Amino acid sequence: MGKLFYQLARHKVAGQYFLRWLQIDLFLIGGAALLSWLPGGWLTAGAAFVLLVGLVVGYRYWQAKDFVAFLPAEMPLVTPATLPSSAKVSVWASGYFGVENKHQHFAWLQGFFRTFPSREHAVICLNQPTSFLGVGRSAEHLNGMWYSFFKPEAVLEIRWGHIRYGAESLPGLAVSHTVRIPRRNWFQPERDVPKTTYLAFPERDDALTVLADLLYDRFAAEAASKRSLNGHAKKHPQDIWQKLAG
Numbered sequence: 001m002g003k004l005f006y007q008l009a010r011h012k013v014a015g016q017y018f019l020r021w022l023q024i025d026l027f028l029i030g031g032a033a034l035l036s037w038l039p040g041g042w043l044t045a046g047a048a049f050v051l052l053v054g055l056v057v058g059y060r061y062w063q064a065k066d067f068v069a070f071l072p073a074e075m076p077l078v079t080p081a082t083l084p085s086s087a088k089v090s091v092w093a094s095g096y097f098g099v100e101n102k103h104q105h106f107a108w109l110q111g112f113f114r115t116f117p118s119r120e121h122a123v124i125c126l127n128q129p130t131s132f133l134g135v136g137r138s139a140e141h142l143n144g145m146w147y148s149f150f151k152p153e154a155v156l157e158i159r160w161g162h163i164r165y166g167a168e169s170l171p172g173l174a175v176s177h178t179v180r181i182p183r184r185n186w187f188q189p190e191r192d193v194p195k196t197t198y199l200a201f202p203e204r205d206d207a208l209t210v211l212a213d214l215l216y217d218r219f220a221a222e223a224a225s226k227r228s229l230n231g232h233a234k235k236h237p238q239d240i241w242q243k244l245a246g
Helices: 002-010 018-034 042-064 204-225 240-244
Strands: 011-013 069-072 089-099 102-115 121-127 136-138 144-150 155-165 168-181 191-200
Touching: 002 011, 002 018, 002 042, 002 102, 002 155, 011 018, 018 042, 069 168, 089 121, 089 155, 089 168, 089 204, 102 144, 144 168, 155 191, 155 204, 168 204
Parallel strands: none
Antiparallel strands: 011 136, 069 155, 089 102, 089 144, 089 191, 102 121, 121 144, 155 168, 168 191
């Protein structure tokens, strides 16, 4: 259902999004039934109202999840290790993206994950033009490259599982992190807000590689804090990797 709601909300026909047309149609049907312009009277109006409420509630529900279903699973044991700065790992990403002072939530964008020498993580994706039911078209102003950047200290939690979008289901990660939202007006100053970026990988090994990279900085900080007085790091038990994941 998440994919359907996303497509309804992102494709236009006759200048309006499909979702808005459905809302307008249900409202008009309910009003026409109340005025006895359509058969069924209160029954038809009530059914239209229930469908309208269900449409709004369903959209809000999936919007809060970035239109994907995350199915958590037990965190695999991996050894934290840095990802080479030249490496680019293929990914399908969902979450909060930005470019040139524009910000937008997207679902299931194709792109890649990489980590810069500064250890800042980046999810770089391309939003391509799409169609829906042969007539709807995606908004042109949203086409192009979109980015999500977050530093290790901004990461709040990392979860392992499967990410489902429509009929697609891939192994992946739900990375909760803070995002700096720019100032919009006097009532909405610049602030840090928690967001979740969903990273789905066609290959499980790629998901494990990115997981190891995301865990590395927390592992390194943990190891540094436990150094003994003679300058040697204490051994870490293998099960520490699960604890590092949140």
